[in-house]
Amino acid sequence: MSRAEQRDATRQRIVDAAITAFADQGFAASSTRDIAARAGVTQGLVTYHFDSKDTLWRAAATQIFGLLVGTLPDRPRRASNAERRAAAREQIRAYVRFAAEHPEVFHFMVDAGRHDDDRMRWLVQTCLAPRFSEITADGGIGSVAADRAAAPHAYYALLGAGSLIFAVAPECRELTGVDPTRRAAIERHADLMAQLFVPD
């Protein structure tokens, strides 16, 4: 393996470990030593590749939010009302499956979104704003929001309803006996979400 390939592979291992750690314990409670151990490297190497813990967090956020792009199916450009409703349902199902496979996204959002600081503003401008305008456009969940002013409420209702059960999977298992990581449970949640947000 060339030096450049080795460098990229190592950086990738660190970012992957960082995503898991930050999602698991939040930014402040994650240590660069723990991340290094998960990636199988030394702690000094983490600050070598990513100057600071903050820079590493941005790299991790960029990667995990980037996964969302391309996962959601395109909404039809010109279609009948019925077709648009069917497409909206399929978008919602796709999002639920994504949230089940990557609960990290939800944890990054909640961890950063509750503080009015630089990391929150960076996340909004870099990762969230481009998605938000598309999700709330007509044909997405625009069918849920009765008027334009309700779009932010529909957006957070959709994200929260679709993600929480997977974000607190251990609690869900203990409280309800349902393991939300099982495929049957994921599909059941997708069914409920589609029916909730795009009723017959």
Place this chain on the structure above:
Amino acid sequence: MSRAEQRDATRQRIVDAAITAFADQGFAASSTRDIAARAGVTQGLVTYHFDSKDTLWRAAATQIFGLLVGTLPDRPRRASNAERRAAAREQIRAYVRFAAEHPEVFHFMVDAGRHDDDRMRWLVQTCLAPRFSEITADGGIGSVAADRAAAPHAYYALLGAGSLIFAVAPECRELTGVDPTRRAAIERHADLMAQLFVPD
């Protein structure tokens, strides 16, 4: 003030500060020194009244989840279908208002619920299990869950959809321009939630 009163008042100030701190930064990232500073006492006093950080967290969780009790209106015992639907709507509205006023509950749940450890199990058995069986009973959001097996999914959809926007209020302001702490926004979210979970 008597010695007992002074003791209780001090303990209460510490618990209040702990709720804010734990909700703000999670358990691991909160320090007993920061909590002590918020409460206006010394750090040593925190471990004096509450033997450990873990004990303090349990006291804080007991208080904040206890607030939820008595906040939700009772569901009618014997009522017509229309009355039960109206009651379910009012329960949902009440929960949204509570989530807006106390986003700490959501943060406690997400912070503890993602790890399979003692704190999660304690939270489930002490604070969540009693509520869960009542919320998912007929007349609550039972109208949402088509069958018994869908109840856990409806439960987490309701909590997530009703809480997230308030839990990430700074992000919501930055992303959408909507301030979810304003009364008008709270009522708008309550409207959407009632319509979503108990449609016409």
Place this chain on the structure above:
DNA sequence: TCGTTGACTGTTCATTCGACCAGCGAAGCA
């Protein structure tokens, strides 16, 4: 082939963490 670059290691630094403890002084009791 030889000098240079750069990925990586191991150590060190000041700071902060939860927990512990000796001592103080006013409230409460006899």
Place this chain on the structure above:
DNA sequence: TGCTTCGCTGGTCGAATGAACAGTCAACGA
């Protein structure tokens, strides 16, 4: 009034933190 209790302070402990550093050695370019 004198003694005891106990809420509370201030300091200290080892452990863990993010960052910085000099040193090492193989990959690379001239």
